[in-house]
Amino acid sequence: EAAVTQSPRNKVAVTGGKVTLSCNQTNNHNNMYWYRQDTGHGLRLIHYSYGAGSTEKGDIPDGYKASRPSQENFSLILELATPSQTSVYFCASAGGAQDTQYFGPGTRLLVL
Amino acid sequence: QQKVQQSPESLSVPEGGMASLNCTSSDRNFQYFWWYRQHSGEGPKALMSIFSDGDKKEGRFTAHLNKASLHVSLHIRDSQPSDSALYFCAASPITGNTRKLIFGLGTTLQVQP
Numbered sequence: 001e002a003a004v005t006q007s008p009r010n011k012v013a014v015t016g017g018k019v020t021l022s023c024n025q026t027n028n029h030n031n032m033y034w035y036r037q038d039t040g041h042g043l044r045l046i047h048y049s050y051g052a053g054s055t056e057k058g059d060i061p062d063g064y065k066a067s068r069p070s071q072e073n074f075s076l077i078l079e080l081a082t083p084s085q086t087s088v089y090f091c092a093s094a095g096g097a098q099d100t101q102y103f104g105p106g107t108r109l110l111v112l
Numbered sequence: 113q114q115k116v117q118q119s120p121e122s123l124s125v126p127e128g129g130m131a132s133l134n135c136t137s138s139d140r141n142f143q144y145f146w147w148y149r150q151h152s153g154e155g156p157k158a159l160m161s162i163f164s165d166g167d168k169k170e171g172r173f174t175a176h177l178n179k180a181s182l183h184v185s186l187h188i189r190d191s192q193p194s195d196s197a198l199y200f201c202a203a204s205p206i207t208g209n210t211r212k213l214i215f216g217l218g219t220t221l222q223v224q225p
Contacts, residue, residue, distance in 0.1 A: 103155035
């Protein structure tokens with residue numbers, strides 16, 4: 001089974017602070033994704049990447065930046081965190097014959 | 113409007129029973145479907161994909177796709193308490209070299225022992 005890990009698993013941040021969420025995959029997948037999950041909205045795509053050095057905007061990129069420094073690592077950066085960014089964030093990598101997305105365990109972020 | 117709509121919102125079945133979940137895409141460009149399952153406190157996990165008309169069976173899980181109506185269903189036979197979870201349908205076009213999934217809001221399944 002593909003392995004995707006996320007850190008931290010839980011984070012409390014203050015409004016206006018900088019938050020970095022990290023994701024690591026050992027599957028050698030080219031494609032990686034960041035989603036947020038909120039009640040009533042399901043899973044929504046924030047940013048994605050085709051490979052090291054590339055980042056693309058997803059459906060809700062405002063207020064977020066992404067960084068893909070290597071094949072294995074994909075970070076989500078909140079430069080100025082706001083309470084509306086309180087959510088559960090999931091990272092995924094995609095690969096295999098059907099390009100299935102494999103999700104990490106999630107990071108629960110609370111912005112006060 | 114949600115491009116991927118799921119029904120019902122929640123479902124309760126007895127242990128050993130059949131659970132049936134539905135999903136419809138409102139965009140004809142989104143014709144490739146996945147089912148994901150998410151247990152509380154975990155990330156979603158892919159159950160199965162279906163890209164062609166007809167049935168696809170994997171163990172106790174059977175997916176059925178009707179491309180003409182863009183409707184896909186998931187049937188879980190002999191439901192177990194461990195099947196209690198949030199089930200997502202996701203649809204994708206094939207664009208470029210990555211598949212961007214659009215997720216439905218999910219169906220919460222409760223299997224009663």
